[in-house]
Amino acid sequence: MYGWQLAEKLIRDGMIASIGTLYPVLARLREKGLVSSFDEPSVRGPSRRYYRLTPNGTAQLSVFRKQWKPFAAVVAAIVGEDDAHE
């Protein structure tokens, strides 16, 4: 995906407010070797910078997915409890 495609999706999902949040994250992921970027000409004219996961990034995502479900379940259990508990 190229920058704006990522931004558009994340903004629509309410994860970020603008490209001002997206690119610093991409820069950090690139620094860590989890994401790589490459330029490719588009059909409509200007070339675009696409981002994709590196093999290291794919492995990291796989680990994160495994950890996310139990973590989310714990958070949901805690946050989801009613306010009667002190």
Place this chain on the structure above:
Amino acid sequence: MSEQTSEVANSYLRELDDALHGVDDAVRRDIVGGAREELQGLEPEEARQRIAALGDPVFVASEASESSPVTTARSVPAQGREGKDYAVTASVLVALGGILVPVLGWLAGLVMVWISSQWWRWEKVVASLVPIVVGALAFALIFLPPEENDRGAAVNPLIPAVFDIWWSGALLVMICNLIAGMWLLWRSRRTPRPFA
């Protein structure tokens, strides 16, 4: 659909670039580059709509500042090598500096252009090389071997002498510098500042 970036888009990109001053260089370059990708080739009305989606430059910059390290080291010295006044001075020196102070004036202009982040690297290369190449070609003409001529034959006054070639070459270089300076000034106004 035009391949060029519309004035409304260029204006937005300049504002965005200015607003991102002090944000990490790589992030700033990515944000401006990403916005440029989206705006390039759009008609003004399309560009306006996309700009609205991209967001206010100040807001984008504040988010970027919160999400990335701020580089104060670059911003202070670089400020003196950017801006409208700097671009005008450097461009005028490239255009006319060589006339005011032969060679040195032009070199001073080129140094100003090269240490500035106001222009893309390819623009700096073009502005530097065109007058040099033209001058070198004119100079080379002087050293071309003369055509074989019968001894005692009259010299054709229509064939330029070395003196003529020298001065024509110098004039040509001056014209090239003038055009290069004007072009640099135009480029500094049309494109947001890159990071060379």
